[in-house]
Amino acid sequence: xxxxxxxxxxxxxxxxxxxxxxxxxxxxxxxxxxxxxxxxxxxxxxxxxxxxxxxxxxxxxxxxxxxxxxxxxxxxxxxxxxxxxxxxxxxxxxxxxxxxxxxxxxxxxxxxxxxxxxxxxxxxxxxxxxxxxxxxxxxxxxxxxxxxxxxxxxxxxxxxxxxxxxxxxxxxxxxxxxxxxxxxxxxxxxxxxxxxxxxxxxxxxxxxxxxxxxxxxxxxxxxxxxxxxxxxxxxxxxx
Numbered sequence: 680x681x682x683x684x685x686x687x688x689x690x691x692x693x694x695x696x697x698x699x700x701x702x703x704x705x706x707x708x709x710x711x712x713x714x715x716x717x718x719x720x721x722x723x724x725x726x727x728x729x730x731x732x733x734x735x736x737x738x739x740x741x742x743x744x745x746x747x748x749x750x751x752x753x754x755x756x757x758x759x760x761x762x763x764x765x766x767x768x769x770x771x772x773x774x775x776x777x778x779x780x781x782x783x784x785x786x787x788x789x790x791x792x793x794x795x796x797x798x799x800x801x802x803x804x805x806x807x808x809x810x811x812x813x814x815x816x817x818x819x820x821x822x823x824x825x826x827x828x829x830x831x832x833x834x835x836x837x838x839x840x841x842x843x844x845x846x847x848x849x850x851x852x853x854x855x856x857x858x859x860x861x862x863x864x865x866x867x868x869x870x871x872x873x874x875x876x877x878x879x880x881x882x883x884x885x886x887x888x889x890x891x892x893x894x895x896x897x898x899x900x901x902x903x904x905x906x907x908x909x910x911x912x913x914x915x916x917x918x
Contacts (some may be wrong), residue, residue: 717753718910729778732768732897733911743767743797747901754782754907757789757899764901765804767797773894776914777853782907783845786816789906790832792898793855796889806889808832808900809853809862809870813845828869829862834890835872841865848909858891 717734732740735753744764748757755766772794783789788811795806812819812828824830829837829851841864843849854861862870878886899908 720912724778724912724914727914729776729912729914731912733779733908735909740769741766742769744901748899754909755899755911756908757901757904757906759901759903759905763903765792765795765798766899766901767792767795767896768898769896771894771896772855772913772915774856774916775854777855777897777911778851778913779911780848780850780909781811782848783811783813784905785813785845786818787811787813787845787904787906788819788902789904790898790900790902791853792896792900793853793860794892794895795898796892796895804889804900806892806895806898807860807874809860810837811906814839814842815844829864831860831870831872831874831877834874834877835860835870837862837864837869838867839869841867841869 717736718731719734720729720731733755736750738745738748738750738755741748741755744766747760747764748755748766750756757764757766790804790811791809792804793807793809795804798805808831810826810828810830810832812826814828819827824836825833827837827839828842843865850865852863854863858874860870860872860874861868874890878890897913899906
């Protein structure tokens with residue numbers, strides 16, 4: 680059954696005529712794509728100190744599972760083969776604002792790793808994860824609140840109802856400021872919480888040390904689904 684799901688998602692992504700060309704309004708920031716040069720920062724983002732992690736023309740700033748994560752039509756696309764797999768930034772970050780766009784296929788399940796350590800095995804996790812999920816898929820109707828899209832997985836639940844349907848592009852901004860994590864999805868704040876507060880009252884041996892790493896890689900954490908990413912940029916050490 681798992682293999683059937685992978686094949687279905689692959690075919691759906693292949694036959695859907697959605698490219699990674701930028702729409703006129705792709706979120707709270709105006710973005711541009713030049714043919715041959717890729718995505719460019721807006722004047723405002725340049726002034727604010729953002730830089731590009733992925734412009735649609737090269738994955739040179741990313742490493743590890745470049746077998747399942749491929750460059751296609753200006754996107755980074757995850758085509759699962761083993762079912763799981765992680766793609767990491769080559770650079771490590773501490774405090775930052777990350778902006779990107781993503782497109783989900785039906786029932787898609789993925790993750791965004793923050794301050795991750797790089798796992799050399801085929802799959803695995805060592806850091807904080809923000810959920811990336813097709814919330815409205817019936818198979819996910821009975822999840823815990825902290826398992827839906829945008830949540831700090833296992834700890835801080837996200838508000839629901841602001842994710843676009845599968846097959847449409849979403850704009851997301853993530854602010855990692857020490858223990859404070861904020862997630863803005865399509866212009867709405869869906870997470871605004873503190874990791875220390877979220878874990879207060881939990882026995883120390885039940886809290887993973889990885890939740891409080893101060894520095895690490897940004898990662899896309901594959902979960903057996905086709906997902907597309909584009910226009911990835913970051914602002915570092917903004918405090």
